[in-house]
Amino acid sequence: MPRILCFGDTNTWGYNPSNGSRWGEAIRWTSRLNNLLNNDSTKGAIERFEVLEEGLNGRTTVWNDPIKPYRDGSAALPMILLSHRPLNWVVIMLGTNDLKSQFPSEPAWIAEGIRKLIGQVKECDNAGQPTPRILIVSPAPMHDANNWASGFHNGRQKSLDLATYFRAVAEEEEEEEGCDFFEAATVCEASPIDGLHLDEAGHAALADALTKIFR
Numbered sequence: 608m609p610r611i612l613c614f615g616d617t618n619t620w621g622y623n624p625s626n627g628s629r630w631g632e633a634i635r636w637t638s639r640l641n642n643l644l645n646n647d648s649t650k651g652a653i654e655r656f657e658v659l660e661e662g663l664n665g666r667t668t669v670w671n672d673p674i675k676p677y678r679d680g681s682a683a684l685p686m687i688l689l690s691h692r693p694l695n696w697v698v699i700m701l702g703t704n705d706l707k708s709q710f711p712s713e714p715a716w717i718a719e720g721i722r723k724l725i726g727q728v729k730e731c732d733n734a735g736q737p738t739p740r741i742l743i744v745s746p747a748p749m750h751d752a753n754n755w756a757s758g759f760h761n762g763r764q765k766s767l768d769l770a771t772y773f774r775a776v777a778e779e780e781e782e783e784e785g786c787d788f789f790e791a792a793t794v795c796e797a798s799p800i801d802g803l804h805l806d807e808a809g810h811a812a813l814a815d816a817l818t819k820i821f822r
Contacts, residue, residue, distance in 0.1 A: 668720025753802025
């Protein structure tokens, strides 16, 4: 059974932009991905998948948030990798929270944070199994007129620029094998309701796109 770890922030956790609650399993892209990959009636597949959700509100690639502790992704990822091993895939969708003005929020720096996470996956003991393949997903673009706009300077443009830098890192890492890239902006963007989080249609579109990659 291929095991896919989805490591991300609020949009992996499933934050509902309408009221701040958590989208149910029928909505979240991770749950939808699991259902689509295991829907043998439409895919004609025998192999089963297991999708593991590891989303945390406010998580960054490498930065510590003095207001919200435990958000440094690079501090959490090694332990999470060990607790879920062996893994076949690791999906990393981070970067939106790195765009906060309190951090060195230029896309090039954020991409280096992604590079560090890739290195952690490649260095981790996978219980004697081959190193998991890595899928880097550049996050859905935000809107400048969002509920937290004062905390993001030129956030939308930077969120759009993340794809270019993330793709470059993924391609460099792929030269050593094991790293792929997907741009979420090609299928979805943040809901206009709060300007930062995926609505139901966004979760569905992302799940559909990632299903095609894994299949």
